Amino acid sequence: MMHPLNCACPDCDLLLSLPAGSSRRQRYCPRCNASLGSGRGSFPALASTALAGLILFFPAVTLPLMRFTLAGQSDNNSVWEGIADLWQQGFPLLAVTVMVCSLLAPLVQLLVCFSIACCVQLSRFPAYYPSLLKIANTAKHWSMLEVYAIGILVAYVKMMGDGDVTILSGCYCLAAVMVCAILSEQLFDNDHAWAAWQQGKAP
Template sequence: MSDPASQPASTLPSLPLEELVACHECDLLMHKPQLLLEQKASCPRCGFELFAHRAQVQRRSLALVLTALVLFLPANFLPIMHLTLLGQTTQDTLWSAVVSLYHGGMEAVALIVFLCSMVIPLLKLLCQLLVLLSIRWRLALAWGRRLYRSYHHLREWGMLEVYLIGILVSIVKLIDMADLTLGSGLFCFVGLLLAQIWLEVSMSPHQIWEALEEGGHARD
């Protein structure tokens, strides 16, 4: 349910800043709407989704971030595919791809792949986990706010979906050239990606920021 009932800045009376909100896309200044569970508020000018008030946001997010962390190691270190060509069988993982790039003389590319496919996604998940635990236990909320800001800065550098597309392209090209078998690492990688996408949808930013306020309530 959308609730675009917000007034432009020119018609707003003098209100405290906490009662105003600016659209992230078009900068329209509006009165902050009050939402019920499972309601959404959109910008009346450009249609950008301003808020989504989700039910049980903390429990769902905590379950998803723990699921993603459990899948992280097998997704990166279990074989993605087994390739048999001319009687020789090899198995590839994300980590072995980084090592191969490094030993192939492409140290800079290996470093970028290592950071964007392993380090930054792990840091994002750890930031989300610590933020949720801070809210749940009402401890170190100032650190929780810093970690949540750091998470938003890291979001642009996580590129798991790009690597999934690369894996699928490789499978399509190699399937006619060799005997190829999908490994368990690929299914863990897809599960990790889906868990992260669902986590992005479930972890409503305005609810997290409100819960991180010193006087805010940890509402589910």
């Protein structure tokens, strides 16, 4: 006997019960009309990608991104120092926004994706597992590391005409973290994660 399939809306987290044997690809959430189509994620690949992003995250935000040299004077800055400079220059709201979207949200996204992948692979689901799934869906909307990377690219192009600009190791680490965050989002299969939790709870 086939049991109804429980899943969660990827946008509003509404818990739904679909008829047995039905396909999620042609179904939509009754509350927000989001597609319930199932992805094709791979949790072993998700765990590896998220772990790589976590390893590179600290050097990405602490190492200098670029060195700008003009008239014999040079200066460089990291992501964290840039946020601190915004705060000190009287832009606390902008500093907090950049910190949340460029530091906290990507870090939470990588941490939660790694935790979920490990839970699924080990078939061990703690009581807070549903909360992890909801946090994962929320963090991806706030993670805007690619916007910060575009800002760096624009600054690089503008400064090239005024002096010498050298790309440093922090910029490469930041680019790698951005790729890991994007891949983690693509590899994360929300439906599969919920289904694994449902099967793990079944007697």
